[in-house]
Amino acid sequence: MYAIIETGGKQHRVTPGEVVALEKVPGDAGAQVAFDNVLMVSTDKGLTVGQPHVAGAKVIATIVEQFRAKKILVFKKKRRKKYRRTQGHRQYHTRVRIDSITA
Numbered sequence: 001m002y003a004i005i006e007t008g009g010k011q012h013r014v015t016p017g018e019v020v021a022l023e024k025v026p027g028d029a030g031a032q033v034a035f036d037n038v039l040m041v042s043t044d045k046g047l048t049v050g051q052p053h054v055a056g057a058k059v060i061a062t063i064v065e066q067f068r069a070k071k072i073l074v075f076k077k078k079r080r081k082k083y084r085r086t087q088g089h090r091q092y093h094t095r096v097r098i099d100s101i102t103a
Contacts, residue, residue: 006037014098024092035059041103061096
């Protein structure tokens with residue numbers, strides 16, 4: 001059994017028991033989160049594809065930790081103009097454990 005959910009502007013394929021890193025989801029470690037934007041659910045009975053979301057489908061997860069990703073460097077340059085700017089960015093992420101998928 002698996003589902004495809006949409007969160008943080010991205011789509012993720014999740015299965016029960018799996019630990020997934022997502023864009024920041026509000027909440028503390030140990031809190032339960034429900035994802036309602038389920039695009040597709042696959043069970044032993046068959047495949048259900050939403051238009052655009054599957055009605056009544058829900059994915060329940062538990063927040064494992066809040067963390068920040070590795071730093072990326074944003075470098076801007078204009079040639080022959082002595083213009084150079086360097087900036088760093090660290091994105092906020094949430095690691096969640098998928099508990100159950102209901103269709």
